[in-house]
Amino acid sequence: MADLLDLTVAEAxxxxxxxxxxxxxxxxxxxxxxxxxxxxxYLWTADEGAGETDWTGAGESAPPGAGEETPYGxxxxxxxxxxxxxxxxxxxxxxxxxxGIPTTAxxxxxxxxxxxxxxxAVRKLTAAGARVLGxxxxxxxxxxxxNENSAYGPVRNPWDRDRxxxxxxxxxxxxxxxxxxxxxxxxxxxxSIRQPASLCGIxxxxxxxGAISRFGMIAFASSLDQCGPLTRDxxxxxxxLGVMEGxxxxxxxxxxxxxxxxxxxxxxxxxxxFGVPKEIGEAALDAGVRAVFEATIARIEELGGEIAEVALPxxxxxxxxxxxxxxxxxxxxxxxxxxxxxxxxxxxxxxxVTMYEETRAQGFGAEVKRRVMLGTYALSSGYYDAYYxxxxxxxxRIAGDFDAAFAEVDFVVTPTSPSVAFGLGEKTADxxxxxxxxxxxxxxxxxxxxxxxxxxxxAAPEGAAAGAPGLPVGFQIAAPAFGEQKLLxxxxxxxxxxxxxxxxxxxxxWRGGARA
Amino acid sequence: MIDRDQVLHVAxxxxxxxxxxxxxxxxxxxxxxxxxxxxxxxxxxxGVEATSHVVQLENVFRADVPWTSLPPKVALASAPExxxxxxxxxxxxxxxx
Numbered sequence: 001m002a003d004l005l006d007l008t009v010a011e012a013x014x015x016x017x018x019x020x021x022x023x024x025x026x027x028x029x030x031x032x033x034x035x036x037x038x039x040x041x042y043l044w045t046a047d048e049g050a051g052e053t054d055w056t057g058a059g060e061s062a063p064p065g066a067g068e069e070t071p072y073g074x075x076x077x078x079x080x081x082x083x084x085x086x087x088x089x090x091x092x093x094x095x096x097x098x099x100g101i102p103t104t105a106x107x108x109x110x111x112x113x114x115x116x117x118x119x120x121a122v123r124k125l126t127a128a129g130a131r132v133l134g135x136x137x138x139x140x141x142x143x144x145x146x147n148e149n150s151a152y153g154p155v156r157n158p159w160d161r162d163r164x165x166x167x168x169x170x171x172x173x174x175x176x177x178x179x180x181x182x183x184x185x186x187x188x189x190x191x192s193i194r195q196p197a198s199l200c201g202i203x204x205x206x207x208x209x210g211a212i213s214r215f216g217m218i219a220f221a222s223s224l225d226q227c228g229p230l231t232r233d234x235x236x237x238x239x240x241l242g243v244m245e246g247x248x249x250x251x252x253x254x255x256x257x258x259x260x261x262x263x264x265x266x267x268x269x270x271x272x273x274f275g276v277p278k279e280i281g282e283a284a285l286d287a288g289v290r291a292v293f294e295a296t297i298a299r300i301e302e303l304g305g306e307i308a309e310v311a312l313p314x315x316x317x318x319x320x321x322x323x324x325x326x327x328x329x330x331x332x333x334x335x336x337x338x339x340x341x342x343x344x345x346x347x348x349x350x351x352x353v354t355m356y357e358e359t360r361a362q363g364f365g366a367e368v369k370r371r372v373m374l375g376t377y378a379l380s381s382g383y384y385d386a387y388y389x390x391x392x393x394x395x396x397r398i399a400g401d402f403d404a405a406f407a408e409v410d411f412v413v414t415p416t417s418p419s420v421a422f423g424l425g426e427k428t429a430d431x432x433x434x435x436x437x438x439x440x441x442x443x444x445x446x447x448x449x450x451x452x453x454x455x456x457x458x459a460a461p462e463g464a465a466a467g468a469p470g471l472p473v474g475f476q477i478a479a480p481a482f483g484e485q486k487l488l489x490x491x492x493x494x495x496x497x498x499x500x501x502x503x504x505x506x507x508x509x510w511r512g513g514a515r516a
Numbered sequence: 517m518i519d520r521d522q523v524l525h526v527a528x529x530x531x532x533x534x535x536x537x538x539x540x541x542x543x544x545x546x547x548x549x550x551x552x553x554x555x556x557x558x559x560x561x562x563g564v565e566a567t568s569h570v571v572q573l574e575n576v577f578r579a580d581v582p583w584t585s586l587p588p589k590v591a592l593a594s595a596p597e598x599x600x601x602x603x604x605x606x607x608x609x610x611x612x613x
Contacts (some may be wrong), residue, residue, distance in 0.1 A: 345596035392566035448570030
């Protein structure tokens with residue numbers, strides 16, 4: 001059993017296709033693992049004993065619209081039996097609509113909601129033979145960097161249960177790192193795939209904006225939201241990206257990637273140029289994280305890669321621009337939660353507006369209210385140009401910085417997060433301190449370019465006693481828009497040289513280290 | 517920077533009811549965040565194009581053909597108060613202010 005769970009998705013799919021591993025046995029092993037979730041990482045799991053073809057609700061009553069035609073095409077009663085992901089169960093962040101399966105986006109306002117249709121990204125996975133293993137916990141509406149903003153309680157980091165897994169895709173990162181899923185789907189608006197991947201010691205890929213359809217992905221900030229895989233290795237990220245990418249008639253902003261994504265095979269970095277932003281020198285960064293970053297740079301050179309200095313002079317304003325643009329778009333997107341068509345309603349006896357106000361007051365958590373307020377303020381009369389207009393111009397400048405850098409280098413590299421996983425409750429009192437976790441990931445989101453975080457080493461938390469166990473440190477590689485294949489090749493080569501799994505050894509939670 | 521009255525005004529625009537304690541907290545927190553955000557107001561960005569979207573969007577046309585709609589019972593299945601094929605809400609007639 002343990003052997004089955006040690007396989008990567010690519011390995012398992014190949015063995016299932018070759019008849020060496022039974023899809024039923026593999027699926028059952030993962031369902032049993034998921035049912036043992038002790039990290040509060042799942043909000044829903046496929047029940048044990050669910051029929052293999054019953055992907056909709058695992059033994060629950062028939063979902064609304066099952067098998068019916070919808071404006072989005074037919075809702076299949078069953079997924080494909082075979083395909084590139086044949087028989088592989090995948091954990092899905094609870095921000096993706098899944099027909100008949102509870103979908104909350106981590107919010108109380110959607111408690112009990114069962115969507116009548118399934119997100120395109122999830123449909124593509126199941127059409128390739130994958131199964132929905134469970135829905136993962138997350139910061140409410142993807143707003144957060146620690147998973148402490150979930151209405152359903154925080155997720156624990158499998159490396160250290162008193163620490164956060166990062167966010168907002170904290171549940172997705174925790175299930176992969178904790179050996180509760182072979183791979184997971186997440187979303188990234190300002191770092192919500194990459195930062196939790198970094199804090200949990202796994203791979204997280206945010207593709208180019210538009211690479212994968214956003215249809216059925218509950219909207220936070222529409223000009224920034226992009227979904228992507230959280231996996232144990234780079235090859236699995238490539239496999240899932242290849243299945244999910246593509247233009248979707250149901251998402252007019254989807255573009256897709258031109259041509260299929262191949263599994264990466266590259267083993268050296270010769271001829272590739274990596275740009276290190278000179279601003280990192282002064283950036284607020286834990287000493288342990290900086291040491292791992294510098295060691296990784298040295299490893300790139302050993303692999304034949306060339307290191308060059310680049311300048312991203314406007315990146316330091318990324319957080320400011322992001323925390324205007326994202327809340328502004330969120331305040332508009334979240335207007336739909338009004339207690340009328342779906343979700344919770346708090347009875348307002350007097351009149352309609354009171355019902356809206358009560359429903360939203362009780363349905364939204366503190367961070368969501370804060371961002372809705374911030375966004376509404378930034379868009380309100382008299383402040384629009386000063387905040388939203390100015391932030392959009394900063395966004396242009398940041399994208400221009402990357403354009404200039406990519407004229408000189410193939411990739412831009414940074415630490416993914418300024419620190420290792422921090423303690424539960426450590427940053428909840430200061431929203432701004434929490435926002436600064438996104439310092440290194442937000443610029444790529446604003447520019448719409450792809451970026452991957454790979455685990456690069458371990459570092460003790462800042463201020464920890466000597467000999468304290470190390471926690472994972474992520475290394476971020478960003479590429480020009482639609483440069484995913486080249487990005488994955490470079491990340492794969494570096495991953496092989498870093499051999500994080502060997503460095504982590506028995507401490508890796510998926511090996512049972514932290515679980516023992 | 518943001519006072520109590522502004523918080524209440526914005527809360528009304530956002531259709532959020534905040535209790536007294538929330539108003540106080542919100543005023544402090546929003547002020548702190550806006551102080552950080554305000555750093556961009558000093559940048560000289562005169563004449564810089566605003567980026568609203570990173571994808572070069574083109575108008576998309578499709579054939580204007582009838583398509584199956586979400587069946588009414590499905591569309592209403594998640595509603596807090598479905599009523600006779602519709603969404604029932606409290607009367608909007610009561611005074612707003």
